[in-house]
Amino acid sequence: MPLHRSLWLQETLPDQPVCDPLVGDARADIAIIGGGYVGLWTALRIKELEPSCDVAILERDVCGGGASGRNGGFVLTWWPKFPSMVKAFGRDEALRLTKASESAIDEIGAFCDANSIDAEFVQHGWLWTATSRVQMASWEAVVRASEQLGLDTFARLQPAEVARRSGSPMHRAGVLERKAATVHPAALVRGMREVALQRGVRIYENTHVDTFSREHPVVVKTARGKLVADRAVVAMNAWSVGLPELSRSIAVISSDIVATAPIPERLAAIGWTGGECITDSQMMVCYYRTTRSGRIAFGKGGWGIAYGDRIGPNIDRNQRRARLVEADFRRYYPLLSDVPIADDWCGPIDRTMDGLPLLGRLGGRNHIVYGIGWSGNGVGPSFVGGRILGSLALGRKDEWSECALVDRRQRYFPPEPIRFVGGQLVRSAVITKERAESADRRPPWLAVQLAKLAPSGLEDKE
Numbered sequence: 001m002p003l004h005r006s007l008w009l010q011e012t013l014p015d016q017p018v019c020d021p022l023v024g025d026a027r028a029d030i031a032i033i034g035g036g037y038v039g040l041w042t043a044l045r046i047k048e049l050e051p052s053c054d055v056a057i058l059e060r061d062v063c064g065g066g067a068s069g070r071n072g073g074f075v076l077t078w079w080p081k082f083p084s085m086v087k088a089f090g091r092d093e094a095l096r097l098t099k100a101s102e103s104a105i106d107e108i109g110a111f112c113d114a115n116s117i118d119a120e121f122v123q124h125g126w127l128w129t130a131t132s133r134v135q136m137a138s139w140e141a142v143v144r145a146s147e148q149l150g151l152d153t154f155a156r157l158q159p160a161e162v163a164r165r166s167g168s169p170m171h172r173a174g175v176l177e178r179k180a181a182t183v184h185p186a187a188l189v190r191g192m193r194e195v196a197l198q199r200g201v202r203i204y205e206n207t208h209v210d211t212f213s214r215e216h217p218v219v220v221k222t223a224r225g226k227l228v229a230d231r232a233v234v235a236m237n238a239w240s241v242g243l244p245e246l247s248r249s250i251a252v253i254s255s256d257i258v259a260t261a262p263i264p265e266r267l268a269a270i271g272w273t274g275g276e277c278i279t280d281s282q283m284m285v286c287y288y289r290t291t292r293s294g295r296i297a298f299g300k301g302g303w304g305i306a307y308g309d310r311i312g313p314n315i316d317r318n319q320r321r322a323r324l325v326e327a328d329f330r331r332y333y334p335l336l337s338d339v340p341i342a343d344d345w346c347g348p349i350d351r352t353m354d355g356l357p358l359l360g361r362l363g364g365r366n367h368i369v370y371g372i373g374w375s376g377n378g379v380g381p382s383f384v385g386g387r388i389l390g391s392l393a394l395g396r397k398d399e400w401s402e403c404a405l406v407d408r409r410q411r412y413f414p415p416e417p418i419r420f421v422g423g424q425l426v427r428s429a430v431i432t433k434e435r436a437e438s439a440d441r442r443p444p445w446l447a448v449q450l451a452k453l454a455p456s457g458l459e460d461k462e
C-alpha cells in the first residue's frame with residue numbers, strides 16, 4: 001500500500017529535494033538517529049555551541065516523515081503538567097523548566113522569523129475547555145498553581161466567551177493559556193531541516209538505522225552503509241520502543257486527525273476566527289485548530305495501541321478510526337455537519353507513564369543519549385529537548401544537562417503481551433466512561449476503576 005502522507009506533508013514535500021541516503025563508510029563527531037523536531041533541534045543546538053562539530057542525521061524516511069510532519073501543530077508549554085513536575089522535581093526546578101517551555105514558544109517564532117520559514121506561526125493561545133459536566137473545572141489545580149505564584153498564565157473566561165471564541169456552545173467552560181501558539185507542523189520541520197543543512201549538518205534521508213553498537217566509538221549500521229561516531233543521539237520518538245533499554249519506558253498509541261476542506265466563511269459565521277487552538281478535557285483528548293487557509297484540523301489521541309515495536313501502516317492511516325474522530329468533530333460542531341472532510345491521517349505517540357519526557361544516557365553510557373516520551377506534547381517542548389540533548393551530547397555540564405528531566409526516576413510499562421492486552425482493556429474502559437460522561441450520564445463503576453489504570457494524560461486534571 002502506498003504511504004499516505006499527512007496533509008501538511010502533502011503541502012510541503014513536493015517543493016523540496018530529498019537528501020541522499022548513506023552509502024558506504026562515513027565518520028562523524030555526533031550521529032543523530034531520527035530527523036524530527038528532536039533530532040533537528042539537537043543538531044542546530046550543537047552547531048550553535050560548537051560550529052566545527054561534525055554532525056550527521058540519519059533518517060529512515062524524510063525529515064518530518066514521523067510525528068513532526070503529521071501532528072496537530074499545537075505549540076504548548078509544560079504548564080498543564082506543572083503539578084506533576086512540582087511533585088517530581090520540586091517547585092523551583094518545575095518552574096524553571098516550565099518557564100523554559102514558555103520561552104521555547106517565543107524562540108520557535110523568532111527562529112522562523114530569522115530564517116524566513118513560513119510555518120504559519122500564530123500565537124493566539126490555547127482554550128482548555130469542558131464539553132461535559134464532569135469536565136468542568138478540570139484545569140483548576142493547574143490554574144491555581146500558576147495563580148498562587150502570582151502569574152497570569154491563564155485567563156479565566158466566562159462560559160459565554162468560551163462558546164463564542166470556539167464557535168460552538170458545546171464548550172461549556174474553559175480557560176485560555178495565553179502563551180500557546182499553532183504552526184504548520186511540516187513547514188516547521190522542513191524549514192528546520194533547511195537551516196540545519198545551511199549550517200553544515202549532514203543529513204541522510206531514506207536511511208534506516210538497523211543497529212548501533214553500544215561501545216565507543218558508536219558504529220551505526222544501515223542497509224547500505226556504516227557510520228562511525230564518537231557520540232550518538234537517539235531521537236527516534238515512538239520507534240525507540242524497539243531498543244531494549246527503552247522498550248518499557250513508553251507505550252505507543254495512535255493520534256488520528258481529520259481535516260476539513262477550506263471553509264473560511266463558515267468559520268467566520270460560527271465565530272471561530274481568533275486562531276485559538278482548542279482541547280476538551282477527556283483522557284482520550286480531542287484537539288482542534290484552524291489553519292491559515294480556513295480548514296479545521298480535528299484530532300483525537302489514543303484510539304490505536306501498537307503491539308510492542310510493531311508500528312505499521314495502521315499508524316500512518318486508519319479510516320475506521322478516522323470516522324470515529326469525524327463523529328466527535330460533528331458532535332462538537334453540529335453547525336458544520338455538511339462540511340466535507342478533505343483528508344485524514346495519523347501517527348504514533350510515545351507515551352510515558354507520567355506524561356513527561358525522558359532524556360538521559362542510554363543504559364548509563366555518556367556517549368549515547370536519548371530524548372523520548374513527549375506524550376503528545378512535543379512541538380514546543382522538543383525545543384527544550386534540543387538544548388538538553390545538545391549539552392548531553394557535547395558532554396557539557398550546565399543547566400540543561402543537569403536539569404531534573406535527565407536520567408530521572410520513571411515508572412515502567414509491563415512487558416508484552418501484558419502491555420497490549422492491558423492497554424486494550426483500559427482503553428475500552430476509558431471509552432465507555434467518556435461516552436457516558438459526554439452524555440452527562442454516570443459511567444459504570446468497573447469502567448471508572450479500570451480507567452484509573454491509564455497512564456497520566458496530557459494535563460494534570462482535577
Ligand SMILES: Cc1cc2nc3c(=O)[nH]c(=O)nc-3n(C[C@H](O)[C@H](O)[C@H](O)COP(=O)(O)OP(=O)(O)OC[C@H]3O[C@@H](n4cnc5c(N)ncnc54)[C@H](O)[C@@H]3O)c2cc1C
Nearest residue numbers: 034036037038060066067068071072074209237347378379
Ligand atoms: C497525529 C499526531 C498529532 C500530534 N499533535 C501534537 C500537537 O498538536 N502538539 C504537540 O506538541 N505534539 C503533538 N504530537 C506529538 C509531536 O508530534 C511529537 O511529540 C514530536 O513530533 C516528537 O518529535 P520527534 O523528533 O521525537 O519525533 P519524530 O518526528 O517522529 O521523529 C523521529 C524520527 O525518527 C525516525 N526513525 C525512527 N526509527 C529510525 C531508524 N531506525 N533509523 C532512522 N530513523 C528512524 C522516524 O522516521 C522519525 O522521522 C502529535 C503527534 C501525532 C502523531
